[in-house]
Amino acid sequence: MTQVGATILHPRTAIAFCTVMMLCTMLVAGFYVTNMPVWIAWMKYTSFVWYGYNLLLKIEFSHRGYSCSDLRKAKPEVPQDTPWCSVAQGQLFGVDVDEAVTLEVCVLLAALLVLRWAVYQALKMKTTFRQRG
Numbered sequence: 001m002t003q004v005g006a007t008i009l010h011p012r013t014a015i016a017f018c019t020v021m022m023l024c025t026m027l028v029a030g031f032y033v034t035n036m037p038v039w040i041a042w043m044k045y046t047s048f049v050w051y052g053y054n055l056l057l058k059i060e061f062s063h064r065g066y067s068c069s070d071l072r073k074a075k076p077e078v079p080q081d082t083p084w085c086s087v088a089q090g091q092l093f094g095v096d097v098d099e100a101v102t103l104e105v106c107v108l109l110a111a112l113l114v115l116r117w118a119v120y121q122a123l124k125m126k127t128t129f130r131q132r133g
Contacts, residue, residue, distance in 0.1 A: 004017055004018050004021075006119045006122040006123050006126075007122045025047045025048065025049050026047075026049050028040065028043040028044050028046070028047050028050075029044055029047040029049035029050035029053060030044055030050060030053075030094075031049060031050075031053055034094075048107075048108060048111050051103075051104045051107045051108050051111075052104070052108060054095050054104050055101055055104035055105065055108070057093050057095050057097050058095070058097050058098075058099065058101050058104070059101065060097075061093070061097040062097050062098055063086065063098060064086065064097075065085060065086055066085060067085075086098065
């Protein structure tokens with residue numbers, strides 16, 4: 001959270017702000033809380049943690065199989081004649097892990113670029129302000 005350090009002058013205030021922001025970001029991402037109320041569930045799309053977590057799931061479990069006997073215990077509708085099931089078929093994570101990772105990568109890169117630009121603008125304004133005074 002380098003943008004906070006570039007905009008907030010007092011270290012204690014910056015630390016407190018970062019702690020609250022990271023806690024909120026992790027909570028709305030669904031990593032710790034899976035059953036979010038409808039009125040706050042939309043906030044996961046603003047969380048970089050959500051996109052990073054989905055990217056991690058897709059990279060790790062894409063086209064990976066496991067024994068269907070484990071899945072049949074939870075979902076009896078799985079056919080008996082299939083010995084191996086995919087992670088996407090079991091819907092274990094609430095994410096289709098066999099989808100492309102393009103969206104997550106693009107959102108994370110866009111967030112990186114936008115935040116770096118915001119830090120540059122904040123530092124530019126600070127130095128311009130100090131030079132005048």
